[in-house]
Structure formats: C-alpha cells, structure tokens
Amino acid sequence: MTQQPKVLRPYGYPAQFNTPRDPQSIRLITRRWLPMHKLWTPLEVALFMPTTDADLIATFNRIPLGTRPFAITFESHLPRLFGYEGSAAFRYFTRKLADTRCRAIIPISKFARGLFLRQQRSCAYLDVLEDKLTDPIHPNIRVPEKRPRQDRRGERVLKCVFVGSHFIRKGGLSVLHAARRAHEEGLPIEFHIVSDMTMGAANGVWTDPNALDFANDYLVALKLPNLHHHGKLANSELLALLHTSDVSLLPTLSDTYGYSVIESFAMGVPVIGTACCALPEIIEEGVNGFLIDLPVTEQGVWAPLWAHDHDGVDYIRILRDTTEKVAARLLAHLATLAVDREKLEEMSVAAFDTARYRFAASKRDRELEALYHTLAAAPYSRKKDRATSGPSCETASF
Numbered sequence: 001m002t003q004q005p006k007v008l009r010p011y012g013y014p015a016q017f018n019t020p021r022d023p024q025s026i027r028l029i030t031r032r033w034l035p036m037h038k039l040w041t042p043l044e045v046a047l048f049m050p051t052t053d054a055d056l057i058a059t060f061n062r063i064p065l066g067t068r069p070f071a072i073t074f075e076s077h078l079p080r081l082f083g084y085e086g087s088a089a090f091r092y093f094t095r096k097l098a099d100t101r102c103r104a105i106i107p108i109s110k111f112a113r114g115l116f117l118r119q120q121r122s123c124a125y126l127d128v129l130e131d132k133l134t135d136p137i138h139p140n141i142r143v144p145e146k147r148p149r150q151d152r153r154g155e156r157v158l159k160c161v162f163v164g165s166h167f168i169r170k171g172g173l174s175v176l177h178a179a180r181r182a183h184e185e186g187l188p189i190e191f192h193i194v195s196d197m198t199m200g201a202a203n204g205v206w207t208d209p210n211a212l213d214f215a216n217d218y219l220v221a222l223k224l225p226n227l228h229h230h231g232k233l234a235n236s237e238l239l240a241l242l243h244t245s246d247v248s249l250l251p252t253l254s255d256t257y258g259y260s261v262i263e264s265f266a267m268g269v270p271v272i273g274t275a276c277c278a279l280p281e282i283i284e285e286g287v288n289g290f291l292i293d294l295p296v297t298e299q300g301v302w303a304p305l306w307a308h309d310h311d312g313v314d315y316i317r318i319l320r321d322t323t324e325k326v327a328a329r330l331l332a333h334l335a336t337l338a339v340d341r342e343k344l345e346e347m348s349v350a351a352f353d354t355a356r357y358r359f360a361a362s363k364r365d366r367e368l369e370a371l372y373h374t375l376a377a378a379p380y381s382r383k384k385d386r387a388t389s390g391p392s393c394e395t396a397s398f
Contacts, residue, residue, distance in 0.1 A: 005055035005376040010047060014060045017139035017259055018073045018108065020365040026372055029054075033062075045079045045093050056103070056376040058368075063096050071104040071375050072097070073137070075256040076115050076277075078105070082206075085119075094120070098128045103375035105132045108139055108257055109278035111300050118299060138282075139259060140364035141266050147352040148243050149268035153345055156188055158338040161241055161269070162249040163194045163260040165232070168215065168319075169207040170195075171251030171274065176221040177327035178334070183226050189334050192241060193222070196232040201310060207253050207302075209310045214320060242267040246344055247337060251292060251326045252276065253302050261289075265355035270347040272333050274326065276302050288351040292329040294322070 006027045009015045020028060037044035047062035057070035061080050064070050072078070079093035097105060107113035113136055120129055152159075164170025172195060179191040201210045222229050233241070242248065248264035250273040257278045261271045271289040273279045276296050283289040295303040304322075308315035337344045 005372060006053065007056045007058050007372050007376070008049070008051055008054040009058045010049055010060065010062065012060070013259075014075075015058075017141065017262075018060050018106075018137075019058050020368050021140065021142055021361040022365055023369055024365070025369050028058075042081055042084050042087075042089050045081050045089070056372055058372065063093050063102075067101070069101050069103050069375065069378070071106060071372070072102065073106040073108060074116070075108050075112050077119055078116050094123060094129075097132070098125045102132060103378055104134055104371070105129065106134050107136045109136050109281050111278040111281065112136070112256065115299055137364070137367070138359060139257065139262060140361040141262050141355065141359050143266045143352075143355045143360040143362070147268035147349065148239075148266075149348055149352070150244055151345065152244075152246055153341040155246075155341075158189045158247065158334060158344075159192065159245045160189065160247045160249055160334060161192045161194065161245045161264075163238065163263075164250070164252070165196050165198050166205045166207075167195050167197045167199050169205050169252065169254055171249070171253060171326065172197075173215055173218045173323045174251040174326040174330055175249055176218045176227070177324055178331040179224055179227045180221045181327065181331050182334070183224050187331075187335055188338055189226065189331075191227045192245070193227065193229045194231075194233050194238060194241070195229075207305065207310075209316060209319075211311065214316050218323065239263075239267060242269050245269055246348075247272060247334065249330065250274070250279070251330055252279070253294075253322070254305060255279070258282070262355060262359045265351040265359065268348045268352035270344070270351045272330060276300055282354075284350075284354070286347075288347060288354045290333045292326055292333075294326070 004025060004027050006029060008029050008031055009019045011030050011032045031049055033047055033049035036048050045063055047059050047064040051057050051064055051066045051068045054068045057064045057068055059070055059072050061074050063072060063079060079090055081090045084090050107116060120126055123129060162172060162175045164172060175191060182189045199205060200208050200212055221227060242264060248260065248269045248271045250258050250260060250271060252274055255277055261282050264271050265288065271283055273283050273291060274294050275291040276294050277300050280291060283291050285291050297303050304318045
C-alpha cells in the first residue's frame, strides 16, 4: 500500500458530511455510482461502484460489493432494507457486514448506534458486528473563522427559515400553521420556506399518507404576506439567506440527523427542532436552540409512525393533532425570541460555538484520516471469515 492510502467515497450529499473535507494524509477520490435501486428497491442497500483500485472504501449506508475493504458510516438501520428484514437479501448483506472486508461500522449518532444494536440483537454473530461498531462520529462541516450571522438586535421583525425537501416529514405543516397564527395575532415574525414541496407516500416519503387532502387547509398559508416560499435553493443561496436570519426551524417527525441543523449552527443561527431521533444529541435546550417534545419510542422514533395505517383515519387525526400542537410550541418560542433579542444573540453565539467545537471539519478530518490509515493497513483473509457461511440472523421487529 502507498504511504497515502487511496480512499474511495461515493458521490453524494451525505458523503460530504461524513468523510474528510480537506484531507492531508490520504488520497480521497469521489466516484459516481450506479443507482440500481431504481430498477429494484431492495438494491438501495448495495453500492455499485468501481472499487478495485481502492485501499479502502468510505461508504455511507450502502454496502459495497466487490473484494476491497470498506468502512461504512450509517444514519439509522443497517442493512438498509426496510420491509425486507426477514429476507435472504437481508441475511446476505448482514453477512457482508460481518465479513472481514468490513473494517468498521460507524454510527453518526447514539440514536443510530442504538437502532443498529436493537435491529441485530438476535443475530448469530452479533459479537462480530459489535467488535466493528465504533462510538458515534458526528457529521462535519466547514465552519468560518468568524460567525457569519449579522447582529440583528436592532431588527423589529424575527426572520425564520425552514429547510426541507420532504415538506410534511420535516414539519412544514407545523411551520405553516404557526405562520397563520402569527399573522392572525399580528406578531412581528417572518417565515421563509426553502422546499421543493415533495409530499406523499407515492413520492417515497415514509411519514406521509397517499392522499394529501388533509393538508389543504394548512397549505393555503403559503399565500400569507408573512411567508415567503423560495422553492429549492442552491447551497450558496441558502447560506446567504441564513446570514440574515434569526432562527432555523426543523419541527420534524422523522429525521435521522438533520444536516440543516449543523449548517445553521455554522452560520450562527440557533435551531428549534423536535425531540426525536438524533436531534436531542445536537440541540441543547435554551442554549443553541429549543426542543419541542414529541411522543417517542424507547429508540427515539416518533411513536405513531409505524403504529398505524398511514391512510387510516386514526393516523390522519394524529398527524393533524401533532401538527397543531408542535405549531403552538414553535410559535411560543418564536414570540419569546421576537421580544428578547439579547437572548437570541446569546443563542446565536452558542450555536456557532457548537459548530466550531463539535462539528468543524478542521478537527474531524484528522480523526477520520487516522482511522482510515488504521483500517486500510489491517490484513484481510477470508480464512478468518466465519460469517460468509455462518448461520442466518433473526432481526428484531420495530
């Protein structure tokens, strides 16, 4: 192996956050991959990419096929085969994780680590998987030397930004309901929506019903004078918007991490989110943002998510009820910050400090590079691989 190992990563948004951004001691190559899951959904679990020239593959969620060693970073379940947990494909890819080709299994949060251990708790070679499972390595981001957000203590209007393609899943309906209430009450709050408004189970949004009629009375708020819908923005345009904003909003129902949170922190913008999944690991109540309570399972998943038929009346009722309860808490926090500008400035400083000390790529890069060096140097021998022909796993239900 060369002095600087060649590490391949797949092209894509998550790879930017979970591999070094400015590597110094490795050759990091970004390579496009084949989206075979468009032919058959279960193939979403596999990475189809030329890898024969790699010393190590740094992959995210997808398990690479081939013969080269890999380290896999993941955000929730692994293997990522929703609805196929009892299948031969699930057993096959679990064996790939236990194979000595797989050098490390890296969760991006305690939430992800807990889901993985629960999912694999009955696996016959759980001990092999646990040996590879690392402590969480949180995503990273480039953080400017100085806080980009402007000092807005003299502003009269509170400016809020919601970012999310999957509009309902990310909590967009709660933002719309809060905007309507703010308009009716004459509150000096301005809402900015950055979303292409992807909605519905037919579009792959796992929180949504097929029929979206239930959302019509919320969606009319898009025409309110205190709300601006930007559609989808380039990242540079989004950052420019955050520079002049007060609060970022992520009242999500299901978001394994929420990269928009750390992007907001890096701009010095505090975040109001929901207390589910990994968000309580990132947002510190009253310091760099606020958390709105949701009923969650022991693993931190919004409790109603998989407990009901999404097209049934009970789920629709719960969805609307949750939308309005979250909106009420969201608006209460915003109304407080609209008048307490000193508190908002303190939270802005704390958000930026969180990005600098916890998520800065300048620190994470060295940690990841050291790990890659160690993993790429480890010998690989199929003779040690008892998992390739071992017993199958029984997985936990959720």
